[in-house]
Amino acid sequence: MGATLDLKRPALAATPPGLPNLSGLTRDQMRxxxxxxxxxxxxxxxxxxxxxxRWIHNFGVTDFGRMTDIAKETRAxxxxxxxxxxPEVVERRVSRDGTRKWLIRFAPGVEAETVFIPGVGRAxxxxxxxxxxxxxxxxxxxxxxxPLVRNLTAAEIMAQVQIxxxxxxxxxxxxxxxxxxxxxxxxxxxxxxxxxxxxDAIEIIADNEGTAISxxxxxxxxxxxxxxxxxAGALTQxxxxxxxxxxxxxxxxxxxxxxxxxxxxxxxxxxxxYPGLSNARRVTFEYVMLKGINDSAAxxxxxxxxxxxxxxxxxxxxxxxxxxxxxxxxxxxTIEKFADYINNAGYASPxxxxxxxxxxxxxxxxxxxxxxxxxxxRLALEAMMIAGHGEA
Ligand code: SAH
Ligand code: SF4
Numbered sequence: 001m002g003a004t005l006d007l008k009r010p011a012l013a014a015t016p017p018g019l020p021n022l023s024g025l026t027r028d029q030m031r032x033x034x035x036x037x038x039x040x041x042x043x044x045x046x047x048x049x050x051x052x053x054r055w056i057h058n059f060g061v062t063d064f065g066r067m068t069d070i071a072k073e074t075r076a077x078x079x080x081x082x083x084x085x086x087p088e089v090v091e092r093r094v095s096r097d098g099t100r101k102w103l104i105r106f107a108p109g110v111e112a113e114t115v116f117i118p119g120v121g122r123a124x125x126x127x128x129x130x131x132x133x134x135x136x137x138x139x140x141x142x143x144x145x146x147p148l149v150r151n152l153t154a155a156e157i158m159a160q161v162q163i164x165x166x167x168x169x170x171x172x173x174x175x176x177x178x179x180x181x182x183x184x185x186x187x188x189x190x191x192x193x194x195x196x197x198x199x200d201a202i203e204i205i206a207d208n209e210g211t212a213i214s215x216x217x218x219x220x221x222x223x224x225x226x227x228x229x230x231x232a233g234a235l236t237q238x239x240x241x242x243x244x245x246x247x248x249x250x251x252x253x254x255x256x257x258x259x260x261x262x263x264x265x266x267x268x269x270x271x272x273x274y275p276g277l278s279n280a281r282r283v284t285f286e287y288v289m290l291k292g293i294n295d296s297a298a299x300x301x302x303x304x305x306x307x308x309x310x311x312x313x314x315x316x317x318x319x320x321x322x323x324x325x326x327x328x329x330x331x332x333x334t335i336e337k338f339a340d341y342i343n344n345a346g347y348a349s350p351x352x353x354x355x356x357x358x359x360x361x362x363x364x365x366x367x368x369x370x371x372x373x374x375x376x377x378r379l380a381l382e383a384m385m386i387a388g389h390g391e392a
Contacts, residue, residue: 019083023056023162024155026203039077048074050209057210060162060171062086086166087159099356102163106132106156110149112188114160116168117355121182121217128160130198131189136223138243138256140288142322143188151193154200160187161201161211173212182217186241192225192232199235215239221286226262229270240274241284241315242267246294247302255294264306272310282311282348288319289330289338300341313348320354 025033030052031045040048051069055061064070064079090111091103100116112129132149134141161183165171168179183205185191191198202218205211220232221241233240244264246252252259259267271283285307289295303314316339319329330338335351342349 019081021153021155021159022052022078022082022084023158024153024197024200024204026154026200027053027207029200033082034078037077037081039074039081052078053207053209056084057204057207058172060165086163087156089163092167093359095356095359097355097358099359100164100167101356101359102160102167104160104163106152106159112152112156112160114164114187115356116164116180118179120355121184123177123181124179125182125184126161126164126180127184127187128157129187129189130157130185130191130194134189135193136190136256136258138223138245138258140245140255140290140319140325140327142325145324146188148189151197152189154197154204157197157201158204161205165211173210180211181213182219183213184219184221184241186219186221190223190225191220192222192228195228195232195235199232202236202238216281219284221284223256223258224262224267225258226266226270229274233275237276239281239284240271241286242271243288244285244303245288245290247299247306251294255290268306268310277311279311282313285312285314286317287314288317289335290319291328291330291334293327295330295334295338297337297341300338304342304345304347307347313350314342316342316349316351318351318354320357 020033022030022033027049031049034040034048034052035042035045048070052067055067059066061067062084064075064084067075067078070078087107088105089102090105091101093101095101098118102114103111104114105111110132112132114129115127116124117127118124129152131151133146134143135148137144161180164180170178170180185198198220202215205213205218206215215237216239218236219239219241220236221243222229222232223243229240232238243256244252244267245255246259247264249259249263252264271277274283277283285303287294287303307314316335318335319327321327321329339349339351
């Protein structure tokens with residue numbers, strides 16, 4: 001249905017087990033690793049890192065043999081000690097709206113999805129996964145039904161960016177217009193439960209040489225891991241998005257069970273203290289629109305009251321259904337009314353247009369299941385989306 005399946009592109013070499021992938025190392029880590037491996041002398045390390053970095057992050061090479069300005073013997077040591085390969089792309093789908101989704105197999109049974117959404121952010125946003133599965137069980141989220149398999153490493157997070165750039169043809173890094181301009185940690189998993197790896201990946205992505213996407217165009221979305229919010233700000237200086245979804249603890253306890261540990265007042269206190277917040281650098285509150293659950297006019301009012309004084313924008317996300325859920329998406333009219341109220345109160349309140357629904361790439365639909373779902377179930381789900389929203 002509207003999606004194209006293209007597995008003709010050859011899969012790039014899978015990461016050999018055991019060899020650390022250089023793509024996931026920050027400059028400092030790479031310097032230490034190259035010296036320790038005996039690949040470079042300490043006094044030459046900085047220069048060598050500059051060269052290797054350029055090949056990996058500017059040119060996207062997956063083969064040490066292409067690093068032509070590095071001596072053959074050095075390349076041989078690098079090749080013995082490290083890897084550069086990409087994990088396998090087991091499925092690639094393109095939505096009729098241009099959204100692309102890759103199902104990536106990092107290791108047997110360790111699979112996650114990455115989604116590129118054109119026309120979001122400055123040019124296009126890549127929605128990356130930070131974990132396979134999730135330990136939190138938000139009741140409206142499909143990923144939440146899959147137990148945590150494991151955290152992704154920094155190299156595996158970088159691999160998602162690299163695979164997108166392979167597919168978009170963005171090697172070397174384009175000097176002018178580019179398609180991939182923003183990164184959002186809104187795929188599978190809770191990034192603040194994998195903060196060290198996520199922070200390393202952000203440092204690599206934001207480096208001036210290479211992917212070079214500035215921290216202001218990188219967004220961390222959290223369900224509210226309060227104790228990690230200050231550290232996330234200090235380590236990443238990324239933009240913050242909070243999955244709020246409710247205005248009372250009673251309802252949020254139910255939708256986002258983590259709220260029982262870190263209630264709304266504590267969460268908002270941590271948000272207010274997030275470094276660098278200003279009207280030019282607002283925090284985003286995500287609010288999924290659930291029919292009859294959190295979408296009343298009274299709740300729109302309560303939301304405005306709750307966020308008073310915080311430089312914020314509110315992203316209304318029409319609920320994306322999945323098989324087995326009891327929730328439904330609010331009616332379009334209700335969503336627009338909700339948005340109008342918030343807007344009139346002075347907050348930007350974009351309604352997030354569901355993207356890539358025909359390929360199950362929309363928010364909260366990600367699960368490694370896409371490849372396993374029986375055809376009959378997929379068709380049933382697509383029918384459900386058409387019935388509910390007049391589109392798929
Ligand atoms: N774990 C992080 C980031 C990944 S989820 C977090 O919860 O913030 C990215 C966003 O998609 C979150 O705001 C999440 O609440 C939302 N989401 C999850 N399931 C959804 C669904 N079925 N429909 C719409 N949005 C959903
Ligand atoms: Fe995990 Fe985020 Fe889904 Fe909640 S919404 S289950 S935190 S991925």
